[in-house]
Amino acid sequence: MVISDIALHFPKNLSEAIRLLGELEEARVLAGGTDLLIEIKQGLVMVKNLISLKKIKELKGIEKKGNRIRMGALSTLEEVMSDPLINQYIPALADAAASMASFQIRSMATVGGNISSAVPSADLPPTLIAAEATVELHCSDSSREVSLSEFFTGPREMICGKGELLTSVFIPLPPDETGIAFQKFALREASALAVVNVASKLTIKKGKIERALIVLGAVAPTPVLASKASGLLCGNKPSDSLFEKAALTAREEGNPISDIRGSIWHRKELIQVLTRRTLDEALSQVQGKLRRGK
Ligand SMILES: Cc1cc2nc3c(=O)[nH]c(=O)nc-3n(C[C@H](O)[C@H](O)[C@H](O)COP(=O)(O)OP(=O)(O)OC[C@H]3O[C@@H](n4cnc5c(N)ncnc54)[C@H](O)[C@@H]3O)c2cc1C
Structure with a gap:
């Protein structure tokens, strides 16, 4: 498939992205593109529209919220590796991110993309499931939070419905000891x-x-x-x-x-x-x- 045949959209916020995902024909979400663009080039995925998440501020950042860490879906693997909160509370997640790919790929690849590709060998899910993480999913009129342990249903398959976006990952702060x-x-x-x-x-x-x-x-x-x-x-x-x-x-x-x-x-x-x-x-x-x- 020729990439130039695909229309690229840059929504500025979450609601615009979700609206486009519902309206556009043969549309897929694009985060870092390190998985999806390869699949498209290899002809494994056919799309007419790519909805880039790059400009959506709500999907960025790693922060402490109450007794949990929230990672925006667009957090890159390099950000996860070097984040002080992750290194303090869940260093294993920084280790998992560091074990992946190369600096160039890690600078583009995102947490949301690693989870949503639902590849059995993906490196972040085991640590996130062990840490009892949940993911937040948004669609046009609602949002829900589900345990990551229930998210995957098969290779490249998950409970995410059509028009649903993974927006955040929440990790409870591990108890002492x-x-x-x-x-x-x-x-x-x-x-x-x-x-x-x-x-x-x-x-x-x-x-x-x-x-x-x-x-x-x-x-x-x-x-x-x-x-x-x-x-x-x-x-x-x-x-x-x-x-x-x-x-x-x-x-x-x-x-x-x-x-x-x-x-x-x-x-x-x-x-x-x-x-x-x-x-x-x-x-x-x-x-x-x-x-x-x-
Ligand atoms: C050379 C190379 C080495 C790699 N090494 C590793 C490795 O060691 N370990 C590993 O686990 N992976 C590896 N990968 C795979 C890939 O880089 C990671 O899975 C990466 O985290 C995918 O993130 P992305 O942002 O690039 O996803 P994208 O390619 O942008 O998207 C992947 C899929 O997720 C969907 N998606 C993305 N974001 C969202 C969202 N927020 N909500 C809903 N759906 C979404 C997309 O539509 C697409 O279907 C490697 C890839 C390459 C090219």
Whole structure:
């Protein structure tokens, strides 16, 4: 498809963007374009109209709002990586953003685009789901907030209806004594999609794990909340043997495919190894906070 055949629109605010999305024929939203423009050039997506979000101020910025962090959908991966709030409260999200692509791509690519592309190997969703994030969706006459864990319905499929825009991501500030860690295995150091990625969150109270969430990426059509492995941790004291058992259980909760980047066996091995690493790292974060008396 020739890109010059497509009409490009630059709405100045959210309501104009939503109106255009409802009115225009074969219209798609354009954020950083690092995913969509490639798909269009490869003929995988046919569009007549692209609605750029670039000029919409409401979609920008990362800020603290009450007991949550709000990330505008247009926040770029470079902004996420360097944001003081993200680095203070959810450093794993900065790690996930830093693991992606190259400086050039990260400067264009957005949080909203990474989520809305709904690619199984996307790097932000596992950490966001582990952090219990919600997303705000807007359409012409209403808005709703849904848990990110319920957002994805299949590869490149989500609950977002036609004419609906993802406007913000909300992350609750993690309770004290909480650690969240992200790990990714890719075939190269830079600019490579995840073969497997894992994010884990641990909240520890009085020496016992009060809450645990292990989320696996690139091992099923949508991110997988490894509920058996997470449940196994709760109520117990963290230990090597417990973490090993949880990692082994998580290994069976993924449902990976064999493809050009890895076999089913390799991906299962990776789930186990990366889960163990994220649990160790999340625990170290909690222990570090306790030492500093936070
Ligand atoms: C070389 C290269 C390396 C990459 N490496 C990685 C990697 O390591 N990890 C990774 O996860 N991804 C990677 N990607 C994929 C891509 O860069 C990211 O997914 C990026 O975050 C997409 O964001 P974007 O703003 O560019 O989205 P766009 O391309 O603009 O949009 C993607 C999709 O989301 C929709 N969309 C965008 N914003 C919204 C919104 N606010 N509401 C509703 N729908 C919306 C668009 O209509 C489109 O369907 C890579 C891409 C390239 C080209």
